[in-house]
Amino acid sequence: MSVAYALINQAALQHNISIVRRHAPDANIMAVIKANAYGHGMSRVARMLAVAVDSLAVARTDEAVALRKQGITAPITVLQGFMGHDELMCYADYQLTAVVHQHEQIQLLLNASLPQKIAVWLKMDSGMSRLGFLPTEWAAVYALLQNSEQVQQPFGVMTHLASADEVDCRQSTQQLQRFEALTRQHIGAKSIANSAAVLACPGAVTDWVRPGLMVYGVSPFPNQTAADLGLKAVMTLKSRLISVKTVPQGETVGYGGLWRCRQDTRVGIVSIGYGDGYPRYARNGTPVLINGQVVPLIGRVSMDMLAVDLSALPEAKIGDTAVLWGEGLPVEMIARYAGTIPYTVLCGITPRVEMIEQ
Numbered sequence: 001m002s003v004a005y006a007l008i009n010q011a012a013l014q015h016n017i018s019i020v021r022r023h024a025p026d027a028n029i030m031a032v033i034k035a036n037a038y039g040h041g042m043s044r045v046a047r048m049l050a051v052a053v054d055s056l057a058v059a060r061t062d063e064a065v066a067l068r069k070q071g072i073t074a075p076i077t078v079l080q081g082f083m084g085h086d087e088l089m090c091y092a093d094y095q096l097t098a099v100v101h102q103h104e105q106i107q108l109l110l111n112a113s114l115p116q117k118i119a120v121w122l123k124m125d126s127g128m129s130r131l132g133f134l135p136t137e138w139a140a141v142y143a144l145l146q147n148s149e150q151v152q153q154p155f156g157v158m159t160h161l162a163s164a165d166e167v168d169c170r171q172s173t174q175q176l177q178r179f180e181a182l183t184r185q186h187i188g189a190k191s192i193a194n195s196a197a198v199l200a201c202p203g204a205v206t207d208w209v210r211p212g213l214m215v216y217g218v219s220p221f222p223n224q225t226a227a228d229l230g231l232k233a234v235m236t237l238k239s240r241l242i243s244v245k246t247v248p249q250g251e252t253v254g255y256g257g258l259w260r261c262r263q264d265t266r267v268g269i270v271s272i273g274y275g276d277g278y279p280r281y282a283r284n285g286t287p288v289l290i291n292g293q294v295v296p297l298i299g300r301v302s303m304d305m306l307a308v309d310l311s312a313l314p315e316a317k318i319g320d321t322a323v324l325w326g327e328g329l330p331v332e333m334i335a336r337y338a339g340t341i342p343y344t345v346l347c348g349i350t351p352r353v354e355m356i357e358q
């Protein structure tokens with residue numbers, strides 16, 4: 001086992017899916033496993049979820065093809081769809097579901113002759129201004145897809161909310177109204193909700209939900225913890241103390257000398273750093289668990305190491321376990337200390353960190 005490793009808790013993953021089902025009992029679940037399953041390992045999570053959910057979702061075609069080549073047979077939706085004719089052919093060859101969100105994709109579809117029809121979600125830009133057709137274009141592109149020989153009928157319609165994680169839900173309400181107004185007659189499936197919307201926006205829970213973050217046991221809200229929401233952390237990132245020593249009063253710790261010992265201080269060095277994906281911007285005082293007890297990070301995070309103040313833990317010794325986030329220490333808290341969101345912290349885990357399934 002390497003010194004820095006991440007435990008991936010299969011039971012927690014299944015538990016979090018049960019929380020999704022509790023909030024969306026009648027919906028199908030499309031579990032989002034893009035970006036290496038938010039750092040948890042895409043193939044591993046795909047395998048663990050294959051029977052628990054109704055579909056998987058990735059961002060890009062190559063991610064979906066990689067999953068097929070690893071033997072994943074569950075339905076897979078590609079949230080960015082295809083670019084170019086060769087990529088479109090993959091959808092027929094590997095039975096992938098495409099999100100169609102711009103005109104070039106429609107033209108490719110209409111001009112192609114595919115060996116079999118492909119499944120499609122037509123995406124509306126209801127106000128996020130990222131991917132999708134504007135409400136003004138909707139009727140025309142909708143009709144084009146309805147008449148396409150290349151598309152399985154009825155296709156699905158979807159949109160994505162820009163601010164589902166905010167307490168003020170005016171933007172979501174407006175997006176939902178726009179989407180609903182134009183899809184009232186639609187007989188196929190509808191999909192709107194990401195994690196935040198599954199948890200806080202019942203109006204967005206339709207035939208299919210698309211949770212990502214909550215599947216990994218992480219809260220999408222700044223004011224509610226995963227525990228408040230009944231979620232359990234899937235990843236626990238661990239390492240060990242590789243040095244413990246007393247640093248004399250007045251000396252500084254780490255690059256740039258950002259932290260100074262006010263008195264003689266027991267300083268522990270943990271073998272983990274930004275080379276493993278621990279955020280370099282984590283501030284002094286960011287909590288680290290040593291033997292289950294919280295101690296503060298001190299000084300700047302290095303590539304392979306970080307320092308903690310062990311004053312409160314005189315017994316701590318070389319080889320003791322450090323938990324950087326996960327069970328007992330929410331990654332949301334680490335993200336806050338690093339001035340970012342848990343998504344970036346999780347996605348930042350690097351291949352050097354060994355993943356161990358539990």
Ligand SMILES: *Cc1c(COP(=O)(O)O)cnc(C)c1O
Nearest residue numbers: 032079160194195210211212213
């Ligand atoms: C990433 C993504 C999701 C999942 O979002 P979470 O906030 O992680 O639940 C859902 N839908 C789309 C279109 C996405 O890009």
